[in-house]
Amino acid sequence: MSTLPRMRIGVPVIADGGWMGGVQYIVHLVTALNRLPADERPEIVLVVRPHTIGSLQAHNEILPMVSDVIIWPFERTELAKPGVRIIPSVDGLFEHVDLVVPGHLMAVPGKPIASWIPDFQHHHLPELFPASDLRARDEAFSQIARMADLVMLSSHAARRDWERFYPDAKPTVRVMPFRAAPETAWFEGDPEAVAAKHGLRAPFLMCCNQFWIHKGHDTLVKALGLLQREGLSPHLVCTGAMTDYRSSVYIDELRGAMDASGVRAQVHMLGLVPRAEQIALVRRSLAVIQPSRFEGWSTVVEDARLLGKTLLMSDIDVHVEQAPRHGHYFRVGDAADLAAKLCQLLPSLEVGPNLERERAARAEADELLLDYGRRIVALAREMPDILAGKAPRTVAEPLLGERSFGHEVSAAAPLDGVLSRLRLHVEGVSKPRL
Secondary structure, X not given: OOOOOOOEEEEEOOOOXXXXXXXXXXXXXXXXXXXXXXXXXXXXXXXEOXXXXXXXXXXXXXXXXXXXXXXXXXXXXXXXXXXXXXXXXXXXXXXXXXXXXXXXXXXXXXXXXXXXXXXXXXXXXXXXXXXXXXXXXHHXXXXXXXXXXXXXXXXXXXXXXXXXXOOOOOOEEEEOOOOOOOOHHHHOOOHHHHHHHOOOOOOOEEEOOOXXXXXXXXXXXXXXXXXXXXXXXXXXXXXXXXXXXXXXXXXXXXXXHHHHHOOHHHEEEEEOOOXXXXXXXXXXXXXXXXXXXXXXXXXXHHHHHHHOOOEEEEOOHHHHHHOOOOEEXXXXXXXXXXXXXXXXXXXXXXOOOOHXXXXXXXXXXXXXXXXXXXXXXXXXXXXXXXHOOOOXXXXXXXXXXXXXXXXXXXXXXXXXXXXXXXXXXXXXXOEEEO
């Protein structure tokens, strides 16, 4: 039995359905903390900013795992109710938590925040961003480099970028890759029935990326065209939001490329589907393709890992670092190499699910998830040492991450309406429930 004091972890809402990677990051984090043994498990507080109130509904599944929802900073304290606390001041939050994680584009000097930068994509692919967005990201990251006490990054590839682009940065750096959380219900459903619901017949490949320019769908479409010339026409199922804020025409250009390559009939674009259905389709698939040109730490790779799926992915540094057990690589952006690797793999692939692989993968995923949760708690315990001895810094306006640069959250919904959808109960400690 642990004799250490129970940590209090504040987990902010950072995204809505427009950035499913951000939603899943929070789901995985809260789940990892919640699955720790009782004597290690921290108190989990969901932190909602005024501009993310409308995004709360995207996080319904984790509400039973948290002890409180804190609206911060927000003046209307009269709206507080059991399980929902209103904190008007910036400093007030830190009376209730030992660590805020992830502090997405957030830095308050001298406070226990793990300032999180998902990746440095705009440095590597500046051509994909409008000038205003490039400036905004540079300003935000530079301010974190000056003001934050702790920066949390999701990969060593990102850490190398941090050291390259911000060599004089002051914060302590910790690399903290997230891990995906398997759910028992995923393995109790019928993947064939879910496929039939969407009009799909096996065999098919899966690509689970949102349709953003850097995600590599164009490379995949070209590869399918090359395979067709060789007499191979594998079907491809794509899930994910079909918009990119950086380009209103990208999806139409992609469809045009499918028509030009003669592969339109092979590609099934489902858009956003419920996560349980997406997982069922991945289980049913032959393999997962992850052609992205850039990632911070890929949710797609982690999902494939926990399902024991064969995965063919671009050879970017972070994918190589993630190193899933059944992973294969092709040269990033090289459609010919992707087609060649698919040609080699297809004869050995079988329609899923593969129950033996899934059992082994679930055991591995459970271990990785526990390790992830423990590392977050350890970071909370380390935070006083990180803060100790740092010279005081006076800053007129602390950065609080009002923008998510391309991952805009919903406009603030009327608070009364949002809170009324949280069914709360009082039994000892009040907890939000679905």
